[in-house]
Amino acid sequence: MKQKERDIFEKAPVLNAVIRLALPTVIGQVILVIYNMADTYFIGMTGSDAMITAVTICMPAFMFLSAISNLFGVGGSSVIARSLGSGNPGKASRASALAFWGCISVTLFYSLLAFAFQDVFLDLLGGGNPVVHRYARPYLIVTVVLGGLPTALNTFFSHLVRSEGRSLHASVGIAMGGILNVALDPLFMFVILPKGSESLGAALATAVSNTAAMVYFAVILRWNRKKTVLHFRLSRRCFQDHIPQDMLESGLPACLMTLFENISYAILDNLMSMTGTALQAGIGVAKKVNMLAHCIVRGMSLGVLPLIGYNYASGDHKRMRYAIFLSMGISVALASLCMTAYLFLSETLIGIFIQHESPSLHYGARFLRILCVGGPFSACAYAVISFFQAVGQGKKSFVLAILRKGVLDIPLMFLLRELYPVYGIVWATPIADIACCVTAVVLFRQFLISVKRRRRRIVD
Numbered sequence: 001m002k003q004k005e006r007d008i009f010e011k012a013p014v015l016n017a018v019i020r021l022a023l024p025t026v027i028g029q030v031i032l033v034i035y036n037m038a039d040t041y042f043i044g045m046t047g048s049d050a051m052i053t054a055v056t057i058c059m060p061a062f063m064f065l066s067a068i069s070n071l072f073g074v075g076g077s078s079v080i081a082r083s084l085g086s087g088n089p090g091k092a093s094r095a096s097a098l099a100f101w102g103c104i105s106v107t108l109f110y111s112l113l114a115f116a117f118q119d120v121f122l123d124l125l126g127g128g129n130p131v132v133h134r135y136a137r138p139y140l141i142v143t144v145v146l147g148g149l150p151t152a153l154n155t156f157f158s159h160l161v162r163s164e165g166r167s168l169h170a171s172v173g174i175a176m177g178g179i180l181n182v183a184l185d186p187l188f189m190f191v192i193l194p195k196g197s198e199s200l201g202a203a204l205a206t207a208v209s210n211t212a213a214m215v216y217f218a219v220i221l222r223w224n225r226k227k228t229v230l231h232f233r234l235s236r237r238c239f240q241d242h243i244p245q246d247m248l249e250s251g252l253p254a255c256l257m258t259l260f261e262n263i264s265y266a267i268l269d270n271l272m273s274m275t276g277t278a279l280q281a282g283i284g285v286a287k288k289v290n291m292l293a294h295c296i297v298r299g300m301s302l303g304v305l306p307l308i309g310y311n312y313a314s315g316d317h318k319r320m321r322y323a324i325f326l327s328m329g330i331s332v333a334l335a336s337l338c339m340t341a342y343l344f345l346s347e348t349l350i351g352i353f354i355q356h357e358s359p360s361l362h363y364g365a366r367f368l369r370i371l372c373v374g375g376p377f378s379a380c381a382y383a384v385i386s387f388f389q390a391v392g393q394g395k396k397s398f399v400l401a402i403l404r405k406g407v408l409d410i411p412l413m414f415l416l417r418e419l420y421p422v423y424g425i426v427w428a429t430p431i432a433d434i435a436c437c438v439t440a441v442v443l444f445r446q447f448l449i450s451v452k453r454r455r456r457r458i459v460d
Contacts, residue, residue: 008165009085009310014322022303022327024171025162029299031178033292037353038182039202040288042189044353046198049281049360052353054135054199056284057125057269060262061114062143062206065152067258068110072103073159074305075251078389079243080163080229081306085313089229091241096160096230098238099247103156104149111148114140126269129277139203147207150214157217160230163306169220177213181205249394253385253401260406264429267410271417271425279422282363285353290371293338297379300331301386309390317451320391328383335379342372367426374430377437378404384440388447396443403439408432 008017043051076099083092114121118140119133127133143151154177158170189201221230265287272280304327311320342349350364381404388397409432416424 006165009307010314010316014319014326017307018304018323018326018330021162021165021167021307022300022330024167025303026296026299027171027175029174029295029302030292031175033288033295034178034182037288037291038185039206040285040353042185043198043202044285049277049358050129050131051135051199052281052360053129053277053284054127054132055139055202056281056288057122057127057132057266058136058139058143059284059288060125060266060269061121061140062151063258063262064110065107065144065148066155067255067262068103068106069152069155069159070258071106071251071255072099072247073156073251074254074302074389075099075247075249076156077159077163077306078250078309078392079246080160081309081390082246082313082392084164084229085310091243092163092229093231094235094238094241095243095247097232097234098243099156099160099251100232101234102247103152107149107152111145114148115145118145124270125266126273126280128273132277135199138197138200142200142203143206147203147210150207150211154210154213154217157214157221159302161217161220162302164228164230165306167303173213173216173220176216177209180212181209184208246392250389250392250397253394253397254389256398257385257401257405260402260404264405264409264413267413268425268429271413272422275422278358278360279363281354281358281360282350282365283367283426285350285360285364286367286371288353289349289368290342290375293335293342293372293375294378294382296334296338297331297382300327300334301382303327305386305390308387309392312391317455321448324383324387328380331379331383332376335375339372339375342368342375366423370423370426371429374433377430378433381433381436381440384444387444393447396447400436400440400443404432404436408435 008020012020039055040052043055076095079095079099080092083089083095118137122133122136122140125136127136154173158174161173162170184205185202188204189198193201193204221228225231268283268287269280272283304323307323308320311317311323346365346368347361350361350368354361354364381400385397385400385404388394388400409428412428412431413425416428418424420427
């Protein structure tokens with residue numbers, strides 16, 4: 001590592017280190033949300049609820065690419081940061097190579113699967129309506145099948161570059177892709193392609209922008225190849241020294257959390273599809289607006305993950321604790337601000353994307369006010385999950401990941417639908433966030449106590 005990056009991990013004041021590592025990541029994640037919202041905004045200009053619904057139901061299939069990226073990106077960056085903290089750069093290099101080829105292999109398999117079973121995918125995601133299905137099919141093929149590998153590698157590279165402390169480089173790549181997507185959306189949707197092909201235009205803009213971001217990361221890694229521990233030559237040694245186990249232990253919870261989020265959203269869309277396109281469009285837009293708070297929190301967690309992992313491995317547990325408490329406090333505060341804005345400005349925010357008089361506008365505003373209640377609790381839980389990923393506590397992060405999405409919220413959707421039709425389905429999300437937050441705090445406290453006891457035994 002360069003001395004500059006080492007100083008961020010070891011010597012810089014914790015607040016400065018958190019800001020330098022997390023701020024670019026938060027900005028990158030915000031831009032990522034903006035470009036995700038851009039598709040919905042421009043498609044909302046068509047006045048078609050069916051087209052808005054088509055794009056939103058494809059989001060779980062598209063975001064599953066992030067699950068793959070997190071499996072190898074978060075897992076790889078955790079191993080790399082801890083290896084650097086314990087003075088083992090060779091292991092860090094081998095971990096980066098295994099993560100790279102693992103990400104490529106799994107992404108290609110998933111893209112081929114999505115192509116072979118595209119109609120089944122769309123029906124499962126809530127695209128049973130023939131008109132919605134017709135708009136959704138080209139969006140799925142372009143973003144997941146053709147653009148799947150660039151999208152996954154784009155996010156994957158950002159994780160690995162960040163693991164060395166190059167948070168700015170990582171965020172520039174993510175931000176560049178987002179800004180390019182926003183610029184290309186109207187070009188493809190309203191200039192190049194004919195009317196009625198707006199969903200295809202949005203898909204092409206997404207695929208092209210993610211490809212450009214992937215090329216940026218490839219150039220950065222090539223340019224800095226003599227200054228980085230990140231290498232991508234696969235060898236037998238990549239499977240030794242517990243590298244695969246350590247990577248899966250940290251990356252699998254991140255993957256499963258994203259996977260269960262998408263399954264949860266797909267079930268939510270399916271349940272809403274039974275009540276009409278207007279409600280399905282409303283919940284789709286509400287989820288995207290609410291995503292802003294979630295991605296700010298995720299940016300904080302991803303930004304400080306290498307800092308926590310490095311100091312845990314190096315034995316500086318005081319600095320590690322300070323970093324997690326500080327980042328958690330900031331995350332909860334930002335999520336609370338977002339919640340306040342959503343509660344008071346829900347109609348205005350949903351109206352940005354649904355620009356025609358429709359029941360979907362009013363339903364979307366109500367759904368947003370429900371979803372945002374879980375924001376501060378989700379922020380706390382996500383910070384703890386990321387902490388356990390950073391320090392290699394895979395079992396704890398796994399429990400919290402599936403508890404947050406999957407174990408609680410999916411059964412609650414079906415239960416609350418019977419007790420409180422339509423709105424009960426949406427209330428399942430914040431209730432699950434609150435329960436997960438309580439569990440996360442208990443596990444986090446127990447872990448810190450166990451670390452303190454272990455250090456006392458070593459001293460004695």
